[in-house]
Amino acid sequence: MPLIFYVTHDGNTFEANIPVGGNLMQGAVDNGIDGIVGACGGAMCCATCHCYVDDAWINKTGVAEGAEFEMVAATSEPKPSSRLSCQLTVTEEMEGLTIHLPSSQ
Numbered sequence: 634m635p636l637i638f639y640v641t642h643d644g645n646t647f648e649a650n651i652p653v654g655g656n657l658m659q660g661a662v663d664n665g666i667d668g669i670v671g672a673c674g675g676a677m678c679c680a681t682c683h684c685y686v687d688d689a690w691i692n693k694t695g696v697a698e699g700a701e702f703e704m705v706a707a708t709s710e711p712k713p714s715s716r717l718s719c720q721l722t723v724t725e726e727m728e729g730l731t732i733h734l735p736s737s738q
């Protein structure tokens with residue numbers, strides 16, 4: 634289970650081991666990490682799981698495309714590194730992955 638780091642907008646870092654095949658939204662919810670709500674349960678229709686992939690990891694995760702891109706572009710604080718954490722599926726290669734959480738959450 635890769636160790637994932639969640640950094641809140643005010644600089645607090647939470648860490649959790651998330652199972653391979655799970656997603657970063659569910660991992661945050663299961664571990665009580667503030668800043669990711671996941672209101673739609675991963676159906677890609679709420680954007681309450683918005684996050685920013687750390688610059689060092691964007692090559693591994695890729696950027697938002699298609700419907701996911703449209704969702705993050707409609708948030709209040711979109712950035713090029715914006716992703717929906719429910720669409721980020723954990724792989725073994727994500728050991729140490731860091732995501733940042735927007736202040737709006």
Ligand code: FES
Binds near residue numbers: 658672675718
């Ligand atoms: S949980 Fe709703 S869009 Fe990700």
